[in-house]
Structures are given as C-alpha cells and as structure tokens.
Amino acid sequence: MQYKQLSRTGLSVSRLCLGTGTFGHQTDEAEAVRILDAAVDAGVNFIDTADMYPGGALPHEVGSSEEITGRWLKGKRGRFILGTKAGGPMGPSQWDRGASRKHLLDAIDASLKRLDTDYVDLYQIHMDDPSTPLDETAEALDLIVRSGKVRYIGVSNFLAYRLARAIGRQDTLRLARFVSVQPRYNLLFREIERDLLPLAQEENLAVIPYNPLAGGLLTNRYKLDDNPDQGRFSTTEMGQFGAMYKARYWKEREFETIRQLRAIGQEIGEPLPKLAIAWIMANPAITSVILGASRTEQLTDTLAAADFLISAELKAKLDELTSVYRQGDAGR
Numbered sequence: 099m100q101y102k103q104l105s106r107t108g109l110s111v112s113r114l115c116l117g118t119g120t121f122g123h124q125t126d127e128a129e130a131v132r133i134l135d136a137a138v139d140a141g142v143n144f145i146d147t148a149d150m151y152p153g154g155a156l157p158h159e160v161g162s163s164e165e166i167t168g169r170w171l172k173g174k175r176g177r178f179i180l181g182t183k184a185g186g187p188m189g190p191s192q193w194d195r196g197a198s199r200k201h202l203l204d205a206i207d208a209s210l211k212r213l214d215t216d217y218v219d220l221y222q223i224h225m226d227d228p229s230t231p232l233d234e235t236a237e238a239l240d241l242i243v244r245s246g247k248v249r250y251i252g253v254s255n256f257l258a259y260r261l262a263r264a265i266g267r268q269d270t271l272r273l274a275r276f277v278s279v280q281p282r283y284n285l286l287f288r289e290i291e292r293d294l295l296p297l298a299q300e301e302n303l304a305v306i307p308y309n310p311l312a313g314g315l316l317t318n319r320y321k322l323d324d325n326p327d328q329g330r331f332s333t334t335e336m337g338q339f340g341a342m343y344k345a346r347y348w349k350e351r352e353f354e355t356i357r358q359l360r361a362i363g364q365e366i367g368e369p370l371p372k373l374a375i376a377w378i379m380a381n382p383a384i385t386s387v388i389l390g391a392s393r394t395e396q397l398t399d400t401l402a403a404a405d406f407l408i409s410a411e412l413k414a415k416l417d418e419l420t421s422v423y424r425q426g427d428a429g430r
C-alpha cells in the first residue's frame with residue numbers, strides 16, 4: 099500500500115480508502131466485517147461512510163453503515179482515519195437535510211452516536227445545498243471543528259465554482275477551511291478534469307474520488323441486454339438508487355468503451371477493475387480512491403491496484419480512449 103499526505107494536513111492516508119456504502123442493505127454485518135478486515139490487511143487506514151448510507155436503504159436501514167462501522171472500530175478507533183458526511187435526507191422535515199447550521203449541529207451528534215466515537219477525522223458536506231448561505235455552513239462547520247467533534251472538513255459533489263467561493267469565504271472570515279473534495283470520477287466520467295481537479299491542485303485540496311468502477315460496470319460483469327435483479331444496477335434490490343445508476347451508465351457507448359478497455363487489459367494480462375483504479379491513482383491530483391464492495395472477494399482485484407503503477411504510455415492510451423467522457427460540467 100502507498101500512503102499520501104491529505105492536503106495540507108499533518109495526516110497521511112492510504113491511497114485506497116474503503117467505502118462502506120453497501121453496509122446494512124446489500125451487505126450484512128458479518129460480511130461487512132470481512133470486507134473491513136480484508137481492506138485493513140492490505141494496508142487501508144482510511145474509511146469512508148455517511149449518515150444516510152447504505153445506498154438503496156429502506157427507511158429502517160438508514161444510518162446502519164455508520165453503526166456497523168462504529169461497532170467494528172470499537173477498540174481500534176485510533177488506528178484509522180474516519181470520514182463521514184452530512185447533507186442527505188435523514189428525516190421528513192425540510193431541516194433534516196442540507197447544510198444549515200441547525201441540521202449540521204444535529205447531524206454531527208447523530209453521526210457520533212451511531213459511530214459510537216467522540217470524533218470524526220474528516221466531516222464532509224455530502225452535496226451542495228444552494229438554499230443555505232455558504233457563510234452559514236462555513237460558520238457551523240467552524241464551530242463543530244472548534245468543539246473537537248471533527249478534526250478536518252471537506253465537501254463532496256460540489257461544482258468547482260461553488261467550492262472556490264466557499265473556500266474564499268472561509269479564508270475571508272478566518273474559519274476552518276475545507277481540506278478535501280470527494281467527487282465522482284472514473285474512466286466513464288471525467289468531467290472533474292476540466293475545473294475541479296485544477297482548482298484542487300491550485301488550492302492544495304485532497305481529492306478522494308468515489309465510484310471508481312462506475313458502480314461495477316467497469317468489470318466483466320454485465321452485458322447491455324442484461325436486466326440485473328441484484329446489485330447496484332437493479333431496481334428490485336436498490337430501488338431509485340439502482341434506477342439512477344442505470345440512467346447514468348447503462349448505454350451502448352459505455353459498453354463499447356468497456357469492451358475496448360477490457361481488450362487493453364487482456365493485452366497486458368490485467369483485470370479491468372485493477373486497471374480502472376490504477377488509472378485514477380496515476381493522476382497526480384488524486385489523494386486516495388474510495389473502493390466499494392458488496393462482497394469480500396470483489397476486493398481482490400481492486401486492492402491489487404494499490405501496487406500497480408501504470409506506465410505513462412498506458413495512461414495516455416486510456417486517456418485517449420475515454421476522452422469523450424471529459425465533456426460536460428455536472429457536479430456529480
């Protein structure tokens with residue numbers, strides 16, 4: 099495993115982070131424990147969760163990813179950098195979501211309770227909340243950092259211009275500053291290369307991308323005419339979340355790109371998931387890639403990317419083949 103400094107903090111994190119987005123819906127606690135143990139055995143010291151996880155949660159499952167992660171961390175909390183997020187819907191009221199002072203002060207206490215810990219290392223705004231003034235969010239986060247409940251703060255799914263404005267306000271008001279951004283990024287979605295990655299490099303923000311396998315599409319798993327009844331692209335198991343993933347990626351062009359990517363992998367004798375993750379890690383703007391898994395064996399190929407350095411020539415070939423996915427400017 100390689101490790102890299104998290105922005106301008108004094109922290110060094112593993113270049114692969116373990117995501118817990120399946121825990122509590124697709125993945126039961128026993129399997130989640132095996133996944134966490136396997137990641138740690140490979141050198142992972144960085145864990146990502148969120149208050150609203152797992153993805154595709156039924157109402158009674160919301161929060162169970164934090165609870166499972168918290169139980170696993172018992173007795174070894176100090177050995178890990180723990181990130182969580184707030185902003186997604188956690189109740190029926192308008193103020194049970196978003197980035198208002200009221201919600202964030204409630205949300206951090208609820209996360210600490212579920213995680214059964216006194217502090218979170220990296221507290222991230224899960225998605226932009228345009229209805230709350232940036233100054234209100236920045237002041238609330240500063241208060242939370244000063245209270246000792248959180249060590250560092252970051253964002254996820256922000257457009258570059260909004261993040262630039264937010265850090266500008268934090269600097270002007272002398273408040274705790276965002277140290278990281280968690281965007282969607284993979285060989286089939288490269289929009290962040292246009293604005294967000296240059297901003298992150300200029301402002302020395304850590305970049306912790308999620309969705310590195312496009313929800314599992316960047317494997318040998320699916321064909322265009324499949325209609326999966328299980329897993330990320332299933333509406334049966336995942337509801338609206340599955341429908342969202344299908345709408346994002348399940349397209350003829352994407353399947354053709356995957357066919358060509360697989361052929362490149364076969365030429366060099368490397369599985370596509372490993373190649374897809376190594377390609378992200380090869381980008382100097384990237385700090386740590388968040389892996390996702392619903393079963394432990396899925397980690398075999400993805401954790402193997404930790405020590406797989408792709409050549410400049412191979413990177414250029416993959417860049418070229420997927421250049422069409424740099425278009426657009428969506429935040430997530």
Ligand SMILES: NC(=O)c1ccc[n+]([C@@H]2O[C@H](COP(=O)([O-])OP(=O)(O)OC[C@H]3O[C@@H](n4cnc5c(N)ncnc54)[C@H](OP(=O)(O)O)[C@@H]3O)[C@@H](O)[C@H]2O)c1
Pocket residue numbers: 116117118119120124146147224254255280307308309310311312313314315317319328329330331371388389390391392393395396397398399400
């Ligand atoms: N900030 C955000 O908005 C946001 C959004 C999404 C995720 N995240 C975080 O990022 C983490 C990773 O994101 P992601 O889950 O979308 O990553 P991903 O790597 O794009 O997708 C992971 C999924 O791909 C499939 N998969 C993984 N390895 C495989 C293998 N070797 N063979 C076949 N299938 C494989 C599994 O799908 P099945 O589940 O179908 O088996 C797995 O759940 C999440 O756990 C979460 O912590 C953050």
